[in-house]
Amino acid sequence: MADSKTRTRVAVAGLGAIGTDVVKALDQGIEGLALVAVSANSPDKHRGWVAELKSAPKLVPIEQLAEIADIVVECAPSKLVRSIVAPVVERGKTAVVLSVGALLQNEDLVDLAKTHGGQIIVPTGALIGLDAVTAAAIGTIHSARLVTRKPVAGLVGAPHLVENNIRIEGITEPLRIFEGSARDAAKGFPANLNVAVALSLAGIGPDRTRVEIWADPTVTRNTHRIEVDSDSARFSMMIENIPSENPKTGRITALSVIACLRKLRASLRIGT
Template identity: 45%
Template sequence: MRLGVVGLGVIGRAMVRAADEGRVPASVAAVTTRTPAKAEAFLAGLKARPHLTDLAGVVEASEVVAEASGGPTVEAICRAALPRGRDVLVLSAGALLEREDLLELARASGSRIYVPSGAIIGLDGLKGAAAGRLDSVTMTTRKPPAGLKGAPYVVERGLDLDALREPTVIFEGSPVEACRGFPENVNVSAAVSLAGIGPRRTTIRIVCDPSIGRNIHEVEAAGEFGRSFIRIENVPSENPKTGILTFLSTIAFLRGREAHLVVGT
């Protein structure tokens, strides 16, 4: 598999490094980043250095294009890659919500858009439950102030997260609204909604908790299958907005795409 990577932050570097070390059945053909000068030091340390180019160059060189560059870039990546028959791996799943036009591009070309599990567990169970009657899905995300600072919702409302002394609900609504207000913080809610009952029927609650040092996600679901409760405490990566599990799940996806035994729904 020839992989192209857009973005060389924590997740992008993890994918490239995993391929370079032989931990995934892929070779990274090309990468692109907004900060090419900064990327040079990272690329220089690889055994097989990929070509540093622009988005068009990444699409041309790759079979699968992985987005690790943030929500604002998803549309451009999809419009460049899908009509060329390239599959697209989207980490910023919030950018896909209510974007039927991007899904239609994939259908027209026979390409696929993949959304890895990211920072959450249990999406296989939600997908299974959604095959029947799924009545409700509620997600609660708890993050320390550092994991929420700079989000448009926080900035626009002038919220002083450092002043909080106890867990405080700062948002409750749909994943559509949450991903607009917290585009780098709660993409996991988009994945949950896409696996379950959709972005308008799913509820997400965001709690800023100064007493914790991890990102905690809880998902409650109910339907004809019964009830489920999922909780995960994610250790943050060097980027406090991104948990380590996010890039580990991406590596697992790349392994599974070429696997002869596929486990899970």
Template identity: 55%
Template sequence: MRERAMAVRMMTVGVAGLGAAGGAVAARLLAGAEGLRLGAVSVRDEARARAALPGFEGPFLAPDALHAVCDVVVECLPPALFRTVAEPTLKAGRIFMPLSVGQLLAHWDLVALAEAHGGRIVAPTGALLGFDAVRAVAEGEVRSVTMVTRKPPAGLAGAPWLVRNAIDIDNLAAPLRVYQGSVREGALGFPANLNVAAALSLAGVGPDRTLLEVWADPTVDRNTHSISVEADSARFSMTIENVPSPGNPRTGRITALSVIAALRSLVSPLRVGS
């Protein structure tokens, strides 16, 4: 039986970007989540946002201004705008919750910035599973961490790695491995697709030692991630098949739910998991 913990404080949340994930997070907060309140959002099209969030009376602000009225800012922006919201949020000593986790690898100085100003970076689990186990074995000796991602070709279309290497994934008749290497290089080549791999690497042995395969697979209709870990304390493997969001095949429906769960853990007196 699932116990429902009572929140002990109210936390105001800002959402930067109302795409597939951000829109779902904002709508869920607006509908009511104990201990959490939607304080502000940042969008390019305010009229469209008001139509998508009927009843929302809070302000629509620039990404670099959300921290002024919010305790935590959830980043759901295109990768190019990552630092626009991250830096001011952390300088203000707020909690920064990125969905573009892969961008942390290219902006690692933000960790020191958070420490200097009393801010905090909280990366939600997102579309993956098993983070508790990965973090636990990382306290000992980890021999290998491998992740294999399979996505419908539409979910990978336009990725910089594919464009740069002239890899054609249109009209595939069979699965095609389009990348094999480290998470660090893979996250740069697929900035809109592999935030889960970046998060996995940060939970475990880092982006250079975490190995990654990416497949464009016309035989699947879900974003599938398989993890294999070999450590001195345990050996395990896990697979998750995520239903893509209707408006964006690159994002799984579970991503927004993971953000809500992460936000709840910030206000609940009971937290289950390491």
């Protein structure tokens, strides 16, 4: 492995369900990358285990990450996307964004990245099939649809439910709680439907991508099915995610980020 001077410096913003696993994987070693900094909301809670990491990254406020690292991985609450990503792409650096839903309210971040030679990377995350969707989008996608089913614990508290006075606690049968565009799904379920926005950005955009959301007491996994019809292929795929310690977030999400980071400098790279 290259020494730390030639390795790309990586920082992680947010030490929750996703960020903690990503930090540990970086500390175990990812080809060509060096973990240099992390940010947490309550630094004192994390100081102990962070200090014991082999790499012992700096524990700093999010405002400092863009200066210290070449790549900043955002694994924080969606309201922080702008403050984490803007300083990174303004410096021509790379931001890996997990709170994808928030990109719709901050679309200018993509222009900012373009102007300054930066890059925003959205990993497949909790979803499946974005390789096929981005390929199909080179041609013409006629329709794209996502049907999400989550256990009640993965949806309670979502703004759409609160604003419309929809009670899902105690339901005994699956209940369709939303049908509409990916844009509206992201507004109504900002911590639950990043996958809808990721699908839309890979394919035909947030207004044409259709989304259905079910609160389903019969499932224990966060289940996403995508259906795409295009002039090159028709496909449907389903993923059943085991929730992580955060019931809103599938375990595979952190693994997707780690796979994405591994691809950055890998000698053999599989998949688009």
